[in-house]
Amino acid sequence: MTESYQPPVAEFPLLQQNPQLIYLDSAATCQVPAAVLNSFQHYFTSTHANVHRGSHRLGRAATDLLENARGIAAAFIKAPADDVAFASSTTAALNGLAQQLPVSWREGDEILLTDAEHHANILPWQRLAKQHRLVLRFIPVDPVSGGLGDWQQLINERTRLISVTLASNITGAIFPVAAVCALARQRDIPVIVDAAQAVGHTELDVTALDCDALVFSGHKAYGLPGVAVLYMNARWWRRMEPFVVGGGVVRQVTRHDAELVDSIQRFEAGTPNTAAISATVTALEWLQQQRAMGLTGYLQELRQQLVDGLQQRPWLQVLPAGANHTPVVSFYCPQVHAYDLAVWLDEQQVAVRAGHHCAQLLLQSWDLTAVVRVSLAAYTTAAQVQQVLQYLDEAWQMLGPTAE
Numbered sequence: 342m343t344e345s346y347q348p349p350v351a352e353f354p355l356l357q358q359n360p361q362l363i364y365l366d367s368a369a370t371c372q373v374p375a376a377v378l379n380s381f382q383h384y385f386t387s388t389h390a391n392v393h394r395g396s397h398r399l400g401r402a403a404t405d406l407l408e409n410a411r412g413i414a415a416a417f418i419k420a421p422a423d424d425v426a427f428a429s430s431t432t433a434a435l436n437g438l439a440q441q442l443p444v445s446w447r448e449g450d451e452i453l454l455t456d457a458e459h460h461a462n463i464l465p466w467q468r469l470a471k472q473h474r475l476v477l478r479f480i481p482v483d484p485v486s487g488g489l490g491d492w493q494q495l496i497n498e499r500t501r502l503i504s505v506t507l508a509s510n511i512t513g514a515i516f517p518v519a520a521v522c523a524l525a526r527q528r529d530i531p532v533i534v535d536a537a538q539a540v541g542h543t544e545l546d547v548t549a550l551d552c553d554a555l556v557f558s559g560h561k562a563y564g565l566p567g568v569a570v571l572y573m574n575a576r577w578w579r580r581m582e583p584f585v586v587g588g589g590v591v592r593q594v595t596r597h598d599a600e601l602v603d604s605i606q607r608f609e610a611g612t613p614n615t616a617a618i619s620a621t622v623t624a625l626e627w628l629q630q631q632r633a634m635g636l637t638g639y640l641q642e643l644r645q646q647l648v649d650g651l652q653q654r655p656w657l658q659v660l661p662a663g664a665n666h667t668p669v670v671s672f673y674c675p676q677v678h679a680y681d682l683a684v685w686l687d688e689q690q691v692a693v694r695a696g697h698h699c700a701q702l703l704l705q706s707w708d709l710t711a712v713v714r715v716s717l718a719a720y721t722t723a724a725q726v727q728q729v730l731q732y733l734d735e736a737w738q739m740l741g742p743t744a745e
């Protein structure tokens with residue numbers, strides 16, 4: 342075990358108040374450290390005012406805070422701050438992109454996704470495809486390695502857009518999105534990266550990736566729900582209509598038209614949730630500090646212990662869990678339904694998720710309907726991993742075919 346890293350459990354008020362809880366659902370949403378909660382509260386007791394409007398000093402302080410947060414979020418993904426907008430969620434950003442992309446769609450144009458996409462990166466494209474008679478193509482996912490199948494073959498002269506997740510929310514597999522971007526760039530095909538599952542576990546670098554857009558939700562990285570960071574390449578956003586329009590983004594309005602500001606803030610009409618944004622960038626800074634202290638290596642070792650333990654239990658089928666994965670592991674038991682296992686674990690105060698995890702395509706392609714997902718985070722301990730394996734043994738005894 343990485344000696345240097347100590348899981349900072351004491352920094353998580355919810356976990357302190359529920360010492361028996363074993364929270365293994367961090368891929369759905371992370372628990373929030375006290376530093377982030379303090380930042381949220383501090384905003385309301387020190388800086389709360391509307392942004393980009395006030396001529397008073399509190400309004401200017403709130404605006405400065407928001408713009409400082411933009412700089413921190415941008416640095417976190419190595420993007421220019423001018424190309425980073427705050428959105429309310431990954432889902433909202435992907436919907437907005439799908440409706441406003443500066444692409445003149447023609448019938449039969451193709452959008453390339455993977456079978457591993459979260460529904461948030463499928464439904465907006467389905468809607469767009471119906472509007473313009475587009476064709477959606479899906480890169481298959483290998484059931485043994487969990488990696489992408491032959492994606493190069495699926496890029497052709499009709500491909501007008503690629504939108505892919507950087508990591509599967511079911512297996513944790515990290516996909517070769519840099520290679521996808523490189524080939525797409527050669528062919529002048531824009532790429533959108535859904536980094537919701539990657540943000541908590543891999544360094545993000547939009548400059549190295551050379552993608553056209555990248556988005557993640559703050560709550561997947563110890564931040565607050567209601568905040569997403571959306572990077573858009575300037576080539577794109579300067580030609581794109583904002584997803585919503587209204588106050589705060591306007592230069593001049595006449596009865597029948599409006600001239601909008603020409604900065605990235607044009608994508609943030611209305612009053613932003615500055616408190617949650619500011620708390621979320623505190624979370625990103627917190628995460629960077631944890632990484633510097635060895636978090637990534639620690640979680641990889643913990644994940645390996647979990648995978649080894651699961652694989653030693655022949656009555657469990659573990660979905661692909663190779664080397665290049667985030668600490669998210671899914672499995673099922675052919676004789677005991679995933680929900681029954683999850684309910685059993687819940688009775689032991691273990692929070693895991695069972696079901697299709699909003700990624701039905703992946704499970705369908707593997708002929709599965711529900712799996713149990715265990716996802717690890719900074720506050721997970723080795724003892725908790727062993728405890729869960731023991732509870733699974735008890736579940737097998739109580740619920741398996743030889744149970745009385």
Ligand SMILES: Cc1ncc(COP(=O)(O)O)c(C=O)c1O
Nearest residue numbers: 430431432459461510537538558
């Ligand atoms: C890969 C992926 N994309 C998108 C989303 C949607 O994120 P949100 O619900 O924050 O919009 C999730 C959430 O689980 C996800 O795992």
